[in-house]
Amino acid sequence: MLRAALVVVGAYVCVLGALVHRQVWTAGGVAWPWGLAAAIAVTGLVTVAANDVIRIGGAWIALGWAATLLALQWSPSGSYLVASDWISLTFTAGSLGAIVLPVVLRTRLAP
Numbered sequence: 804m805l806r807a808a809l810v811v812v813g814a815y816v817c818v819l820g821a822l823v824h825r826q827v828w829t830a831g832g833v834a835w836p837w838g839l840a841a842a843i844a845v846t847g848l849v850t851v852a853a854n855d856v857i858r859i860g861g862a863w864i865a866l867g868w869a870a871t872l873l874a875l876q877w878s879p880s881g882s883y884l885v886a887s888d889w890i891s892l893t894f895t896a897g898s899l900g901a902i903v904l905p906v907v908l909r910t911r912l913a914p
Contacts, residue, residue: 806863809853813867816849817898821875824894839894847901854909861906868902 819842826838846868853860872895 805857809856809860809863810867810870812849812853813864813869814871815867816846816864817868817871817875820846820894820898821872825890836890839890839897842894843897843901846898847905850902850905854905858909859906861902861909865902865906868898 821842823838824836824842826836826841827834828837829835850861850864853864857863
């Protein structure tokens with residue numbers, strides 16, 4: 804039951820990240836993508852927390868996150884949340900890195 808809950812949490816984090824990653828704050832004529840940084844940071848923090856709950860909790864988060872992102876991309880009408888530009892590609896790659904790194908480090912280094 805806990806693993807299924809982690810999959811749902813991973814899906815939820817993906818949807819929230821997809822909704823917020825395009826938010827910017829403009830200061831001094833420069834647009835700062837605070838939503839992108841927040842989405843990647845929250846994804847990493849949730850993965851680390853899931854690893855603390857159960858040994859490979861981050862892998863269950865990754866399953867829910869990846870399945871949701873693929874569902875968004877493969878929908879018949881395409882994805883309006885995750886486009887094919889640098890912000891969305893950075894969201895995808897950064898979030899995957901934020902998920903994979905804690906999972907790999909935890910499973911390799913933890914007793």
